[in-house]
Structures are given as structure tokens and as C-alpha cells.
Amino acid sequence: MSSFVVPRLLFATVCLALLLAVACADGDSGLAGSGEFLISVDEEHQIAGTMILPKGPGPYPLVVAVQGSGDGTREQMRPYAGVFVPAGYALFVYDRRGTGSSTGEPEAMTVDNSQAVIERQARDVAALVSSLAHHRDIDEQRITLFADSEGGWIAPLAASMKNEVTALIVVNGGASPVGLPDYYRFLIETESLSIDEATQRLAGYDGEYGYDPLPVLTSLVIPTLWLYGAEDRENPALTDVAVIERTAAEREDGDFTVHLQEGAGHDLFGLRKGQLDPAVVAVVIDWLDAALAPEPG
The missing domain is CATH 1.20.5 (Single alpha-helices involved in coiled-coils or other helix-helix interfaces)
Known part of the structure; x- marks a missing residue:
């Protein structure tokens, strides 16, 4: 027997x-369903995050929210669920490496360490995308990175690492070298210059640049929405817009859309006021729906 x-x-x-x-x-x-996830991004580190799914049957297009400066936790980006989830998009928010429930050491970005920090955080985002593309409720053909402020340096680099990323939205950042926003804020806050005056002075900036996103911008081929507030006193929006428009004009294979929201500042969506601006939400969702629409025929 x-x-x-x-x-x-x-x-x-x-x-x-x-x-x-x-x-x-x-x-x-x-991976399946909504709720909390702990995803390995390399042999030593895990990133904790939350998947928020819309109502109705899936699979759903996914938006991965890449935060800017701040405490680095998922709570920083969770309010954007009000932008994407009602429109039928799943949203994944996460704790940056070393914050919240994610492992590792927290990293405060400076001009000097910006190259290493941005590359490391971009690799984390790319690894998240690789895992989330196989989530059973997600349409792996429709994955968007949504980046705010400092995240605007991280998300385009992550997108350049992963073919799974099909669209990119950058809000109030991402086109100038890391050293410029600090100098821009100094000109406005310390020297009391106007936005136009500070923007003009940036042309003569001769300080440290740190990470420069231009090589990544010149290689991006996925649809990208660059969204800025014309009255932004924290990031040089007018300088960023000029860089993006110049880059787009020099290329034949790029797909950049720039939207400059008049009267809006760095809090473009109105999160600090506790109420989303419906006009800005409409710009984002209308663009994203069109960017992810199936090819005709």
C-alpha cells in the first residue's frame, strides 16, 4: 500500500x-479587491498602500498617486479619490519609503541628494506599477501616474522605466531642475518679487541644479497632461510651461498637453480649502478619458 x-x-x-x-x-x-496592500519593491523594502475601487463591474483603469513634499504618507493623496473614483477610475495611494507603514528610512530631498532620492523613489513607483498591473480588478492596459508638486520629478522617470504606464498627469511641478523652485520661493517670499519678476530672474540662475528632468521629458512618448496654476508662488509655473512647450515643439513623437489655470495657485484642486474645484476636476477627467479611449477602428 x-x-x-x-x-x-x-x-x-x-x-x-x-x-x-x-x-x-x-x-x-x-492582488484583488480594495483595501490595504503591502507590496515588495525590492529584496529589502515594502511599500504599504490602499486601493480604492469605484462602484460597478471591473476591470477598472488605475491611477497611482505620487505625492509631493510633505509627510509622505498615503493620506496626503487620499483626497484625490474624489477626483478619480466617481469617474470610474481606481486609485492607489501609498506611504513613501520610510513613512507610515512602509519599510526603510525616510528621505528628505535636497538639491545635493535629489538625483539619488528621485531615482530611488521612481524605482519604487515602477515596482508598484509592475505589481498593480496584475491586480485582478485592474485593466493593465490603462494605468496612469498622477503626480503632485515634487512627485512631478518622480513620476515621469518612473513612467520611462515601465511600459505598463499608459498616461501621465503632472500637477504644479516636474519641468524645472530641483534647484529652481527653492530660488523662486526665495525671490517671492524674501525679496518680495512678483511672479513675473521672479520668473524673469530665474533666467539668470547660476546656483546648483540638482536633478534635471529635461532628459526624461525629451524621451516621454505617452500622453502627458501638465497642469499648472498661473498664480503659483511655490513652483515656477511659467518657467515650467515654457520648458514643456519648447520641448514639445522640438519633437515629433511627443504627446504633451499643457493647461494653465488662471487665478489658481499651488493648491490647484482646492484641497487646502477642503473643497475640490469642479473646473479643474473636469479638465483632468476629460483629458484622461480621451487619452485612454480605445483607438478608433
Whole structure:
């Protein structure tokens, strides 16, 4: 009797191992549903996040929110659920490396360390995209990175690392070298210059640049919306817009859309006031719907 049991157990074990190997090869992460997730981004670090799904049947297009400066936790970007989820988009918000429930050491970005920090955080986002593309409720053909402020340096670099990213939205940042926004704020807050005066002075900036996003911008080929507030006193919106428009004019394969919201500042969506600006929300959703629409025919 035992001579037959052992081979059968061995056969079953081998079959199970093969099935697991196939599942891993297919990239089946086992992710499903809404709620809390802990995703490995490398051999030593895990990123904690929350998936928020819309009502109705999936699979859903996904927006991964990449935060700017601040405490680095998912709560910073959770209010954007009010922008995307009612429009039928899933939203994933996460704790940046070393913050909240994510592992690792927190990293405060400076001009001097900006190259290393941005590259590291971009790799984390790229790894998140790789895992979330296999979430059972997500349409892997429609994944967007949505970046705010400082996240505008991180998200385009992450998008350049991953073919799974199909669209990109950058809000109030991302086109100037890291050193320029600090100098811009100094000119406005300390020297009391107007936005136009500070923008003109930036042309003569000769300080440290830190990370420069221009090489990434010149290589981006996915649809990208650049959204700025014309009255932004924290990021040089007019300088950024000029860089993007010049880059777009020099390329034939880019797909950039620039929207400059008159009267709006760095809090473009109105989150600090606790009420989303419906006009800005409409700009974003209308653009994203069109960017992710199936090709005709």
C-alpha cells in the first residue's frame, strides 16, 4: 500500500510546484479587491498602500498617486479619490519609503541628494506599477501616474522605466531642475518679487541644479497632461510651461498637453480649502478619458 502512496504524494508535490512556477512566471501577484496592500519593491523594502475601487463591474483603469513634499504618507493623496473614483477610475495611494507603514528610512530631498532620492523613489513607483498591473480588478492596459508638486520629478522617470504606464498627469511641478523652485520661493517670499519678476530672474540662475528632468521629458512618448496654476508662488509655473512647450515643439513623437489655470495657485484642486474645484476636476477627467479611449477602428 505504502509503495503507491509515496509516488502519488511526490507527483502531487511536483504538480503543485509547477503550477506555482507558472503563476509566478505569468506575474500573478494575487492582488484583488480594495483595501490595504503591502507590496515588495525590492529584496529589502515594502511599500504599504490602499486601493480604492469605484462602484460597478471591473476591470477598472488605475491611477497611482505620487505625492509631493510633505509627510509622505498615503493620506496626503487620499483626497484625490474624489477626483478619480466617481469617474470610474481606481486609485492607489501609498506611504513613501520610510513613512507610515512602509519599510526603510525616510528621505528628505535636497538639491545635493535629489538625483539619488528621485531615482530611488521612481524605482519604487515602477515596482508598484509592475505589481498593480496584475491586480485582478485592474485593466493593465490603462494605468496612469498622477503626480503632485515634487512627485512631478518622480513620476515621469518612473513612467520611462515601465511600459505598463499608459498616461501621465503632472500637477504644479516636474519641468524645472530641483534647484529652481527653492530660488523662486526665495525671490517671492524674501525679496518680495512678483511672479513675473521672479520668473524673469530665474533666467539668470547660476546656483546648483540638482536633478534635471529635461532628459526624461525629451524621451516621454505617452500622453502627458501638465497642469499648472498661473498664480503659483511655490513652483515656477511659467518657467515650467515654457520648458514643456519648447520641448514639445522640438519633437515629433511627443504627446504633451499643457493647461494653465488662471487665478489658481499651488493648491490647484482646492484641497487646502477642503473643497475640490469642479473646473479643474473636469479638465483632468476629460483629458484622461480621451487619452485612454480605445483607438478608433
